[in-house]
Amino acid sequence: MGRIFGTDGVRGLANRDLTAELAVDLAVAAAHVLGERGAFADSRPTAVVARDTRVSGEFLEAAVVAGLASAGVDVHRLGVVPTPGCAFLTQHLDADMGVMISASHNPMPDNGIKFLGRGGHKLDDAIERQIEDRLEEPWDRPTGAAVGRVGDSHAGLGEYVRHLVRTSPVRLDGLRVVLDCAHGAAYEVGPEAFAALGAEVVAINAAPDGTNINEAAGSTHPEGLQAAVVAHRADAGFAFDGDADRCLAVDADGELVDGDQILAILALAAQESGTLTGGTVVVTQMSNLGFVQAMERAGIVCVRTAVGDRYVLEAMRAGSFALGGEQSGHVIMAEHATTGDGVLAAIHLAARMRATGRTLADLGTAMTRLPQVLVNVPDVDRTRSDSDPVLQGAVAAASGALAGRGRVLLRPSGTEPLVRVMVEAPTADEASRVADDLADVVRVQLAL
Template sequence: MGRIFGTDGVRGLANRDLTAELALDLAVAAAHVLGEAGAFADQRPTAVVARDPRASGEFLEAAIVAGLASAGVDVHRLGVVPTPGAAFLTAELDADMGVMISASHNAMPDNGIKFLARGGLKLADDIELAIEKRLQEPWDRPTGAAVGRLGDSRVGVSTYVRHLTEAAGVRLDGLKVVLDCAHGAAFEVGPEAFAGLGAEVVAINAEPDGLNINDGCGSTHLDGLQAAVVAHGADAGFAFDGDADRCLAVDADGEIVDGDQILAILALASQAAGALRSETVVATVMSNLGFVQAMEAAGITVVQTAVGDRYVLEALRAGGFVLGGEQSGHVIMSDHATTGDGVLTALCLAGRMATTGRSLAELAGVMTRLPQVLVNVPDVDKSRTETDPVLQAEVAAATGRLAGHGRVLLRQSGTEDLVRVMVEAPTLEQASEVAEHLAGVVRRTLR
């Protein structure tokens, strides 16, 4: 069996790659590993389980709950809650572990399982590996009163919304916003949080039926949000993905504000408030060079990590920093969350608009984005991305041609079977030319 955990939990085609049997086995193994690590201490362990609205989440939830209960874990089912909500409620309800069932921005047929440790923290790589090794091992099954019990939490959404509004801390009266909920986990939480702070809310794609999640909407399909913001004369629009751990924005003119721009706005706001610890922000290697340059101009240090919000979080914790994020819209404010939180990000952006009286376009103008082209190359041996000598020679040559005015990055996708080729350059034409050339090299050399 190959490695099961990717960069963000276990993910695959539901009922084909990610089956009920695997979900049950993973739940049992997770209960055993976390128990031996001391998370359960000497008391009866508890877990919270949440999901996004996709149809397959229903049977996967049933399998995970069965696995946990069979291992002696009491389970609180939260129902449909965003991933950051599940993380918050794992800590708030003092649970020993949490489970989120979601494939995030992936299409509806996919699904995934993310495990959270006590406090709502994502698992370290060694814990995930230990869980994999314990799959289907023989174990002593509890019986009688020792088996886990099940219950449904009735306070999840309202408790999480209250947390969001308290963390945002700014009234939004007078602002009109459009929220694209991706027919996903934020369909209730997003509109309730914004309305609770006084904003006028237009919610689109907020009617999940189990089949329409991420279907031409949300943070990976911004056309609808752009049109809606302009049509409704809104001050801004915010798009979430299926599990609402990321957010992208649109200004009043319908122009996209990406994760790098969002992070820059929030970093400068935190710096102005004297709250940016160590004058440092954490980003990933995919962050636009323009973001790095803008932060340097403001006297802010940028610490860069591998792609994945778990690695951003690790760097935040290791350095004692408070703000980090990804170009894709994962933004972590560690004073308020243990993972990316799309709704909180949107609330803080809107709050910055409200407190400064500046438009989102003005705030985003703090950085100039270098043209960036990303080409995904599927159906190749991605494991050789960093070792193939021909490919590496071509990357070095392309980097040399950019002469310090751009950069090249090739990386394996952690969630899909493909290689990502990213190029930044002074002009879009140059970035496209270099990216397409390197994508062709990847196709020829990694087949």
């Protein structure tokens, strides 16, 4: 079988690409690989399994649970819980592994399966390849009392909410917030956590029916939140995605506050409190140059990684750094979480507002976003993007012209015959012109 793990687990069209049979096989293979790596020690292995609100999550959950139990793993079934909640409860319940069934911000017909190791950490590429290699292999099946037991962990959601509340340095009394739950996994957690901290909560898109997750809602569709914040005269709004591992914010005027601005606010707060380990924040290549410039002015070091929160996590763990994230709203606060946590980030943004008495718009001025233009060039040979001399010469010339004022990033897609051209410049017109010119070179030089 070929490579099936992507940058964030296994994803595909549920019941077509991601079938019940594949889910069972993945669960069995994961149990075997993690067991052989010593994760289970001498005791009976345990796992937690959670899902988002997609209707397909119900049969995939059943398949994953069946696969784990058939391999002799005891399963705590959590029900609908955000991805960071699954990670927290994997650690909190001292489980040997966690399984999250979700396709995050993808459309409802998709679904996915991601595995977590002991402590709630994502698996690295090497371990995922081992799981793939063990799919459908013959194995000795336990029988009788040796098969796994399955139970529902009804207290898990409450434990996660209490954890979120405990992380806040201040109460949120006096703040009115709108939460866009995307009809996803945060529909209970988000409002409960904010209400427990004393905030006045207006929840929108918080009525999942199995088919409406991410539908014109959440962090990929913030327009509704922007309107709701203004209509309710709220102090701020926060939008989560389907599995609530990312967050975007909206200020009182309805203006969007993206992941870079959120990171800038939290980085400066951490620097002030002395909790910004190594004076460093970890971001991806897509983070706006305005963010990097703001951090440089504050004396904060930026470590850049490839695009993907898993690469941010790897760099954070390697350097023992406390804060990292992506422009898309994945914010990782290592002191409190092992993965991106949208509700956690929202709570700490609101706490910063409450502690300083400043508005979110004012806090957002910590950085000035440079205009950023992204052009996708389809149907080209992405494998030659790093080696074509004419294209590389054009990139070098554009980079030289923008030196000190902007930047150019040429990035081949990892899964499609597509090359992405990203340009940042002092003005939107200049960014568009440079991006379009480079896209034309890509089309000519990398034509299939």
